[in-house]
Amino acid sequence: xxxxxxxxxxxxxxxxxxxxxxIVFLVVHLTANLFLLxxxxxxxxxxxxxxxxxxxxxMQAVLALGFILxxxxxxxxxxxxxxxxxxxxxxxxxxxxxxxxxxxxxVLGFMIFVFLVIxxxxxxxxxxxxxxxxxxxxxxxxxxxxxxxxxxSGLFVDPQLGIVYSIFYILxxxxxxxxxxxxxxxxxxxxxxxxIVWRKRLExxxxxxxxxIAAGFSMIPLYFLIFGN
Ligand code: HEM
Numbered sequence: 001x002x003x004x005x006x007x008x009x010x011x012x013x014x015x016x017x018x019x020x021x022x023i024v025f026l027v028v029h030l031t032a033n034l035f036l037l038x039x040x041x042x043x044x045x046x047x048x049x050x051x052x053x054x055x056x057x058x059m060q061a062v063l064a065l066g067f068i069l070x071x072x073x074x075x076x077x078x079x080x081x082x083x084x085x086x087x088x089x090x091x092x093x094x095x096x097x098x099x100x101x102x103x104x105x106x107v108l109g110f111m112i113f114v115f116l117v118i119x120x121x122x123x124x125x126x127x128x129x130x131x132x133x134x135x136x137x138x139x140x141x142x143x144x145x146x147x148x149x150x151x152x153s154g155l156f157v158d159p160q161l162g163i164v165y166s167i168f169y170i171l172x173x174x175x176x177x178x179x180x181x182x183x184x185x186x187x188x189x190x191x192x193x194x195x196i197v198w199r200k201r202l203e204x205x206x207x208x209x210x211x212x213i214a215a216g217f218s219m220i221p222l223y224f225l226i227f228g229n
Pocket of ligand 1: 029033047050051060063112116119120123124127128148152169172173176217218220221
């Protein structure tokens, strides 16, 4: 097993498996976040469920491990590719079957990583550790819970930084969409779930998925920018 993980095939396999796991997470996370557009009670109930369900708590640890392994293997493979190919592969590949996104996966991944760190400080850190006056308890259907809706909407409607954060979140969603445009079919190809017929289909499904994720996450700051909270 450790030999497999040291081979570049094994490392690419790990990057793909963790990537596919993150692809599933994004669907769940976007679905939960779209309740922001339904209203404060709906989002607070979903958020309260996520924060109190024991299975979700275990999945959060698995998720953190998934992100860490994905980043580690992506970094190892990128460095290995660089060292093995002193003449720029990017230039050589340009204009053939590659796309801008496929040639810049690590740059896009790094942008998503920077987005994620700031994003976790914005919400996760405040909900789990630091707290915020915006989170003051509210009651929904007789159940007392934190006002996660006020924390999230408060970031995008903030009179000073709301516009900056909104643009930042939209750019993060676009970088994520471009990353997924290449990552989706490529992950299936690496684990062996692709062939000549399915490669084209997976590219189309991947593009639809990438557009839904990028547009879905962008819609949230846009909604608050336009309608306030
Ligand atoms: C408009 C866009 C987004 C909103 C409003 C949003 C909202 C949130 C909130 C409120 C939390 C804290 C949940 C809790 O701890 O109870 C959270 C956590 C998290 N978000 Fe986002 N998110 C957005 C986009 C993204 C994107 C694009 C990614 C991935 C690249 C992402 C990855 C995560 C991760 C990994 C966590 C920590 C795990 C978790 O709590 O589920 N988020 N997000």
